[in-house]
Amino acid sequence: MTELETITHISDPAVQRIADITKHSRANIKTTLIEDPEPLMQSIKAGVEFIEIYGSDNTALPSGLLALCEDRNIPVRLVGSSIVNHLFKGERKPRTFGVARVPRPAKFADITSRSGDVVVLDGVKIVGNIGAIVRTSLALGASGIILVDSDLTSIADRRLLRASRGYVFSLPIVLATREEAMSFLRESGMPLMALEADGELAVRDLGKNDDRLALLFGSEKGGPSDLFKGVSTTTVSIPMLTSTESLNVSVSVGITLHERTGRNLDPGR
Numbered sequence: 001m002t003e004l005e006t007i008t009h010i011s012d013p014a015v016q017r018i019a020d021i022t023k024h025s026r027a028n029i030k031t032t033l034i035e036d037p038e039p040l041m042q043s044i045k046a047g048v049e050f051i052e053i054y055g056s057d058n059t060a061l062p063s064g065l066l067a068l069c070e071d072r073n074i075p076v077r078l079v080g081s082s083i084v085n086h087l088f089k090g091e092r093k094p095r096t097f098g099v100a101r102v103p104r105p106a107k108f109a110d111i112t113s114r115s116g117d118v119v120v121l122d123g124v125k126i127v128g129n130i131g132a133i134v135r136t137s138l139a140l141g142a143s144g145i146i147l148v149d150s151d152l153t154s155i156a157d158r159r160l161l162r163a164s165r166g167y168v169f170s171l172p173i174v175l176a177t178r179e180e181a182m183s184f185l186r187e188s189g190m191p192l193m194a195l196e197a198d199g200e201l202a203v204r205d206l207g208k209n210d211d212r213l214a215l216l217f218g219s220e221k222g223g224p225s226d227l228f229k230g231v232s233t234t235t236v237s238i239p240m241l242t243s244t245e246s247l248n249v250s251v252s253v254g255i256t257l258h259e260r261t262g263r264n265l266d267p268g269r
Helices: 011-020 038-047 063-071 081-087 108-112 127-139 158-163 178-188 203-208 250-257
Strands: 031-035 050-056 077-078 096-101 116-121 144-148 173-176 192-195 214-217 232-239
Touching: 011 031, 011 050, 011 081, 031 038, 031 192, 031 203, 038 050, 038 063, 038 081, 038 096, 038 158, 077 081, 108 144, 108 173, 116 127, 116 178, 116 250, 127 158, 127 250, 144 178, 144 203, 173 178, 203 232, 203 250, 214 250
Parallel strands: 050 077, 116 144, 116 214, 144 173, 192 214, 192 232
Antiparallel strands: 031 096, 050 096
């Protein structure tokens, strides 16, 4: 891949394909745009099918990305910088990006097939927080994430892809209603632990529990919904100074999952 073809005309079909993907009004998302080398490489490693990967003609493509594309037979071309400016006018202009087919949505069965704890996010809507939670959950051994009332219609949302650095395809992430999530949790038999400011247990107590748990986190302002709190096995709090109102939800997830690494990262599971 030393000699790469360069797209120099706006009439190239690839340019129209990319332009269509960047339209915010798309209802049926079958393809998505993945930006920057790290998210691209993580998505490729996760098995995402790419139609083509592009680099701006004034930026060198990373050798690791090129080698991975060659190994997976993914076409790579350069795009004239003027065309990149045209495609991404009014927004951040990526120097490296790719068009990928959106994998099938994750199902509860995908989470069931794994052994780690399940992270349930109830009413968490800030995409940056969700992206950080995806990375943390994957790193600390969670088996999946259930997103309830997130306002996302697909995990292939470009904002989430950027915020998660491309890890959204490496962990089952299920978009569900509260009723669907509660039905799954009842059938699974997992104890539901709701993180709250005045919990019955301290977060360090979770490290002593060898059961597979569902860990419930609500929005920073409202906390978990009453519907979930009503079926929770118990509540859990993270000790902190009383002068601090709350922790960022992604930080809370990280602290909680860290207490669970003895179980979730056990190589024998």
